[in-house]
Amino acid sequence: MGEVHVFRESGYLGAEGRRIPASEPLEPEGGAWLLSPGFYKAVFMDAVHIPENTVATCFPRSSLLRMGALLGCAVWDPGYRGRGEALLVVGNPHGIRIEVGARIAQLVFIRLYPQLGERYSGVYQGERLAREQV
Numbered sequence: 001m002g003e004v005h006v007f008r009e010s011g012y013l014g015a016e017g018r019r020i021p022a023s024e025p026l027e028p029e030g031g032a033w034l035l036s037p038g039f040y041k042a043v044f045m046d047a048v049h050i051p052e053n054t055v056a057t058c059f060p061r062s063s064l065l066r067m068g069a070l071l072g073c074a075v076w077d078p079g080y081r082g083r084g085e086a087l088l089v090v091g092n093p094h095g096i097r098i099e100v101g102a103r104i105a106q107l108v109f110i111r112l113y114p115q116l117g118e119r120y121s122g123v124y125q126g127e128r129l130a131r132e133q134v
């Protein structure tokens with residue numbers, strides 16, 4: 001876990017366009033976030049580069065589920081590079097506490113045969129990376 005954000009406005013998903021809502025990072029206290037029930041944006045601390053012959057998907061660690069929280073993840077495309085994000089849903093009515101840098105997710109890689117002709121070139125390519133990392 002690198003950052004936890006709260007959403008500050010609505011999002012929009014159209015047939016063509018989209019607007020990702022503004023969000024605000026929460027300051028950890030004593031090196032951890034105390035999160036009450038709700039929906040948060042979880043920004044990963046680690047950057048990934050998905051190989052071009054691979055697609056990945058991400059699951060929450062079961063420890064997260066066991067304490068009453070979910071991580072919503074989608075598909076990580078071949079060739080994607082970046083520090084991605086996921087949706088953290090805290091359902092435990094007593095909240096949860098997550099330390100900065102705690103491991104929250106596991107990526108599962110699926111090798112593609114044959115290799116795809118196209119690698120990811122969407123709007124999230126290179127997100128949160130320094131120019132030389134892209």
Ligand SMILES: O=c1ccn([C@H]2C[C@H](O)[C@@H](COP(=O)(O)OP(=O)(O)OP(=O)(O)O)O2)c(=O)[nH]1
Nearest residue numbers: 073074075076077080084085086120122123124
């Ligand atoms: O839970 C996830 C899943 C994917 N990604 C990254 C890797 C992926 O390659 C990229 C784009 O994901 P996706 O293709 O699902 O997004 P989209 O909304 O379809 O965007 P685009 O139109 O750029 O494909 O975002 C995340 O950060 N979190």
